Amino acid sequence: MKERFLPLNIALLLPDHPLLEEDFYLKVGDRFVLLRKKDIPLTPERINRWKEVGVKSIYLRAEARNAYLLHLYNQMEETLRSNAQQEEKAKLIYGVSEFVTERIIEDLSEEVVRLAKDFVGECLKHLREQPDLLHLVIRNMSHDFLNQxxxxxxxxxxxxxxxxxxxxxxxxxxxxxxxxxxxxxxxxxxxxxxxxxxxxxxxxxxxxxxxxxxxxxxxxxxxxxxxxxxxxxxxxxxxxxxxxxxxxxxxxxxxxxxxxxxxxxxxxxxxxxxxxxxxxxxxxxxxxxxxxxxxxxxxxxxxxxxxxxxxxxxxxxxxxx
Known part of the structure; x- marks a missing residue:
């Protein structure tokens, strides 16, 4: 079976995270080009260099990417209550929301409905408490014809x-x-x-x-x-x-x-x-x-x-x- 790769916003990368011990790819046309081998350290400097040359998303195996996004979802409460910059919080909440939306589109089930309800409740709590987050999210929304x-x-x-x-x-x-x-x-x-x-x-x-x-x-x-x-x-x-x-x-x-x-x-x-x-x-x-x-x-x-x-x-x- 052909390996499936999915995008991950570069803003969501956490340096040296164990769930990101994966090969990273860029998508060029219909091809995937290797960007980083999994045994090369994922340092803040490396991530910043990618950002400086205009890399917006990296691709990795669908299973690994979804496991990482689920981890971010489970850590969302802690991150949104932390001293992280509001810009970083906005990128996190947008990325996690896109993951939930993908799940709805790809695998509609009672489990996914519970996930959506839980996410909406958690999301609303923080958007009420930190109203500037919402406008940061809207200002930084990506635009694509993808349904999710x-x-x-x-x-x-x-x-x-x-x-x-x-x-x-x-x-x-x-x-x-x-x-x-x-x-x-x-x-x-x-x-x-x-x-x-x-x-x-x-x-x-x-x-x-x-x-x-x-x-x-x-x-x-x-x-x-x-x-x-x-x-x-x-x-x-x-x-x-x-x-x-x-x-x-x-x-x-x-x-x-x-x-x-x-x-x-x-x-x-x-x-x-x-x-x-x-x-x-x-x-x-x-x-x-x-x-x-x-x-x-x-x-x-x-x-x-x-x-x-x-x-x-x-x-x-x-x-x-």
């Missing part, structure tokens, strides 16, 4: 919006879980459709519009124990206020407010993210596009709150009279 990266980013954006709105802890948890699971239905979509660089043909577009229904089915059958609102967010995050969305063409207040929150974050992240069919937009241009070309699809008050949450530089330019 998109869902991970939507998770932090939706969680931040819910916290900004002052929602109760139990309700913030629902929004956060809904954001983590919102695009689960895409796992049943042909990957070639997701990666297509041009316009989708009618059949492909029909398939894309089915993914919210698939997400609902997967959550109902394989992820029991999640709040009903989480299922609704998976089903409704492409519905529009004016009734032109999919898959049910819901109108106005027929759409759950949490679904609308995830929709706004989903659209923003998609516009800012790398896609095979267009270039990414800077945040301000993405928000301007949403305001001028899509405002009829959103709840206006929630959109205004989202812009305000992102920062005064956006609010003052887009909304302040």
């Amino acid at each position: 990266v998109h869902s991970n980013n939507v998770f932090f954006l939706a969680t931040g919006l819910a916290l900004f709105l002052g929602m109760e802890k139990s309700e913030v948890e629902k929004v956060s879980l809904g954001a983590l699971f919102h695009d689960l239905g895409k796992t049943k979509l042909d990957p070639q459709i997701l990666k297509k660089p041009g316009r989708l043909d009618p059949y492909e577009w029909t398939e894309v519009k089915r993914h919210p229904l698939w997400g609902k089915e997967l959550l109902k059958s394989q992820a029991k124990g999640l709040p009903e609102e989480v299922v609704r967010m998976a089903l409704e995050h492409h519905e529009s206020k004016d009734g032109t969305g999919y898959p049910l063409r819901l109108f106005g207040e027929e759409i759950h407010p949490y679904s609308m929150m995830v929709k706004i974050c989903d659209v923003f992240e998609a516009l800012c993210g790398i896609r095979p069919y267009r270039e990414a937009l800077p945040p301000f241009k993405a928000l301007l596009f949403m305001k001028e070309g899509m405002i009829h699809k959103f709840d206006r008050e929630l959109f205004k709150a989202f812009v305000t949450f992102l920062g005064p530089e956006y609010y003052n330019k887009l909304l302040k009279k």
